[in-house]
């Protein structure tokens with residue numbers, strides 16, 4: 056993975072000095088809270104319901120085992136022994152003291168990490184496919200380009216006070232695992248007929264209050280122009296994005312207002328002046344960055360079937376089926392460590408688990424880990440012959456729940472337990488649903504399904520693109536949940552449709568149960584829930600869910616995970 | 618009652634120094650319109666709109682180097698593209714520190730239109746913005762008067778290296794320096 060050179064170190068060090076002084080001035084009241092706010096946000100520090108929350112950047116979700124151990128250290132020393140991996144491939148700590156944040160940054164810098172631009176109205180962490188570099192269906196390894204964008208966007212002087220936050224995602228595989236259609240800029244790294252790398256630019260996607268899928272504005276921008284073309288987009292947005300209303304300030308609103316064609320024209324006009332200018336990438340620079348992502352020292356191994364030796368071990372077989380992914384190098388596989396054990400908030404990991412996964416990665420996966428946007432962790436390079444060992448060890452630590460892609464592999468934002476913007480809790484809803492459908496045979500029968508939960512319209516839990524989406528809403532001061540179906544991320548991205556009036560928290564497990572009943576009754580061979588939902592539309596689901604009143608059932612929503 | 622206000626700063630930062638300043642910034646108020654406002658005598662920085670509306674009358678004062686213009690954050694640099702060399706000062710207003718349009722205006726003035734003279738940031742200008750302002754081409758800063766201007770000076774020297782090209786650096790880091798020295802730590806995180 057990328058390693059800092061002296062310049063990266065210098066910039067991060069000077070950043071800490073700057074931020075340390077900003078904190079000092081705030082504590083001395085030389086800065087008002089209003090003035091401090093954008094400064095701390097650009098360092099990922101939020102004021103939450105109970106305490107400060109610090110969001111640390113995990114560039115494109117890739118981290119070394121030393122970095123993971125540092126998270127464990129931060130969890131122990133500055134927090135309450137755990138952290139929360141997010142849909143943006145970052146990690147958040149929820150119980151942070153302002154006074155300690157400069158020291159946390161100093162600790163992070165010792166492992167080449169920081170919290171720069173993890174929040175605020177600037178270009179955020181660029182995300183990518185968690186299997187970049189190893190996926191069997193990969194066309195271009197997106198990681199060097201993500202790193203190049205990271206550097207270019209870090210403290211970009213012109214794009215530091217944009218109308219709104221700005222998110223870029225890159226995918227370089229056949230299957231889009233980076234949810235590019237719901238990003239401000241969604242890039243697909245592709246090769247043209249001559250084999251040269253270029254980028255398909257999609258602009259104006261996003262969730263939140265107004266969910267919109269991005270529009271393609273350029274089918275092929277040669278790699279040399281990656282930064283200049285992006286800069287052209289940013290300058291158009293900075294000048295013309297709305298600033299009068301923060302709910303209409305994202306680039307998606309601008310693209311929609313002027314139309315994708317006109318927007319593309321505006322970008323071309325800017326780009327004409329930038330093209331071939333100094334930010335044009337050189338082969339030397341791309342190669343310099345790319346060498347850090349060179350293939351690992353893989354052994355020459357035959358492909359084997361790890362099931363063969365353990366033919367009667369159903370639990371292992373389930374895990375292989377759900378949590379192990381194909382690898383482009385023979386004899387290897389990628390393993391998803393599930394952070395979705397029933398009873399644990401999605402994406403949470405304890406310091407002990409972090410240390411443990413670091414040990415696992417040291418032993419089995421070239422000292423590296425990855426964070427997925429579904430809030431799980433990945434060991435990308437495991438020898439197939441070691442899968443059984445890895446499974447046994449992960450299982451002992453509660454990280455081998457064979458549920459990747461299944462109902463209990465839910466995405467959930469922190470919701471009302473932590474978040475001051477929430478309309479409703481989401482973690483207890485996730486917990487109640489997980490408990491009700493804990494039965495793995497049932498889950499395997501239901502098959503691939505994405506259940507995404509957000510505690511408010513901001514959509515941090517991606518509810519719009521869940522096959523089933525759950526949104527917390529506030530009605531007369533009480534917490535309710537609105538349900539949508541048919542959303543999807545990836546190549547066939549779609550925004551879900553609301554099925555009808557919202558439900559109380561205790562009703563939610565039964566609502567999900569009824570939706571699944573309609574699916575099971577109507578599916579034909581090989582059809583996933585989302586296929587049925589899109590084929591039949593909302594009507595049959597709506598009919599069945601609302602046919603008879605749903606009893607309130609056991610109370611969910613207690614503060615047990617807060 | 619005049620239909621404008623004049624704002625002046627005793628001192629500003631110019632070329633990395635605190636200096637005395639004798640300019641006033643004219644802002645329209647109430648029923649003031651660009652066409653009717655009477656620009657008072659002295660060294661005045663007028664809104665771009667006033668310049669566009671009264672160009673003929675103001676040309677003489679500009680020639681005596683007594684006139685500047687300022688851009689509101691929703692105005693575009695190229696609206697005055699052929700006149701830029703007429704002004705002793707060009708200013709860009711930051712109505713709020715969170716409004717970043719002024720950075721693009723400055724970039725365009727310098728990079729697209731080749732403006733060489735004094736480019737002054739006015740409005741909600743605070744220490745923590747100065748470094749990025751400098752990078753986008755500002756060379757003068759009318760910092761907020763309720764803050765110590767000598768403290769604000771420190772905002773210009775935050776970073777000694779930057780990744781991107783901008784107005785201050787024609788070339789991005791990867792073209793300025795040979796990169797790729799070996800990592801400082803071969804054993805990152807060994808200390809914890």
Ligand code: HEM
Pocket residue numbers: 101103108140141142143147219220237238260261262263264305467468469474475476513514515516517
């Ligand atoms: C400190 C708690 C958080 C706060 C205050 C917060 C705030 C927000 C706000 C205000 C938006 C809407 C932005 C807009 O539409 O312009 C948003 C969107 C979003 N946030 Fe968060 N968030 C928090 C935590 C998280 C977490 C934990 C995750 C990941 C698990 C996350 C990921 C996202 C995503 C993916 C979106 C949707 C982006 C889009 O519109 O495309 N946020 N958040």
Ligand code: SF4
Pocket residue numbers: 468469470471474475476477478509510511512513514515516
């Ligand atoms: S969706 Fe709402 S409740 Fe959930 S983390 Fe985002 S802002 Fe908070």
